[in-house]
Amino acid sequence: MREYFIKTKRIGFSVWDAKDLDLATELWGHSEVTKYICSSGKFSKQDIIDRLNTEVHNHVIYHIQYWPVFELSTGELIGCCGIRPYKTESHSFELGFHLREKYWGQGYASEAAKAAVDYSFRVLKAEKLYSGHHPQNKASEKLISKLGFQLTGTVFYEPTGLYHPFYELVNQTIDT
Template sequence: MREFFLTTDRLGFSVWNENDTFDALELWGNPEVTKFIVADGKMLEEQVHQRLKNEIETYNNAKIQYWPIYLIETHENIGCCGLRPYDSKKNILEMGIHLKDKYWGKGFAQEACLAVIDYAFNTLQVDALFSGHNPKNTASARLLKKLGFTYTHDEFYPPTGLYHPSYLMTKQDYMDKKAEVNEI
């Protein structure tokens, strides 16, 4: 049974470990998931193993990662959502999410991202969050805007070889969005 360090109504966040190869392959080995993440749209098994290793190393070094997320009810892995270092001098982390395609369109991405945003600002005390998306990924663009991120620029992303629309959410943006929600 997995332990969760963060939960929402439906989701539990855990930490990747060496025993998570099956979940990692099911997620990043799926071309529907990776079509916007890497240049050729597919990750080879060796690349998935390296991605898992990188997530574990990021956690060991920075205590953050794109954490695996599970349905609380069934403990089934649905993908990952989390943080990685971005600009330590300005206290900015990068937020991202990768969901298995059968969980798209069910509100899980927004639910997971909101939990990570709260965690980043309230627990980790970051000053801002960065996020970007493949220019062809319109669903991610809609999600980031709905979450309250503001477009700032296009940034080159080496894994895809493309310039990705990039967004920022400052702590003040977060506080304003939270106040707006509480007024409703």
């Protein structure tokens, strides 16, 4: 039984562990999920291992990651959603989410992203969040805008070899 440190109406956030390779493969082993996050469109077995190790490392060092997200009613992996360090800016993170195809179009990405934004601002006291998406990923573009992120320009994203639209969301609850 997994423990959840964030729960919403339908989902629970857990933490990736080095023993989660099967779950990581369930998510990043499908080209529908990875087509917009790497130039080949598909992760190799080593890419999946590397991605899992990155998430575990981020948790150990920074206590954040693109956390695995589970459906509360079934315990099934929906995908991942969370934050990672953003460059060298303190108190600023990059939001991201990857969902298994069977969970697309059901509001899970929005529910998870809202919870991750809330956690980042309320618990971690983040000053800013950033997010980006593949230029062809219209679903991510729509969600990022719906969350209130403002377009700041484009950034070169090495894994795809493309310039991705990039956005910023400022924490309005911090006293300045």
